[in-house]
Amino acid sequence: MGIFVLLGFIVGTFFFQAPAFQMAVTVGGLLLFALFVLYDTSRIMLHLDASEWVAGALSLFVDFINLFVRILSLLSDRR
Numbered sequence: 001m002g003i004f005v006l007l008g009f010i011v012g013t014f015f016f017q018a019p020a021f022q023m024a025v026t027v028g029g030l031l032l033f034a035l036f037v038l039y040d041t042s043r044i045m046l047h048l049d050a051s052e053w054v055a056g057a058l059s060l061f062v063d064f065i066n067l068f069v070r071i072l073s074l075l076s077d078r079r
Contacts, residue, residue: 002032023077030070037063 009025040063044056 002035006032019077023074026070026073026077030067030074033063033066033070037067 006025006029009028013022013025037060040056040059044053044060048056
């Protein structure tokens with residue numbers, strides 16, 4: 001659900017070029033993916049079997065890539 005809301009706001013940044021709105025979307029995405037890291041870590045530790053660890057690791061990898069992209073976006077907006 002949160003991904004779809006974030007996607008809607010990202011599309012909204014194409015129409016509304018307000019820097020504060022873009023910053024809010026970037027920070028919101030950063031917080032969302034930080035929560036995804038916590039959720040996926042909990043899911044790996046508590047619910048996945050040994051045969052499913054590769055899928056869990058891939059899920060965490062995607063979360064960290066998205067976090068990295070959001071941090072880069074946040075740092076590039078400051079200049």
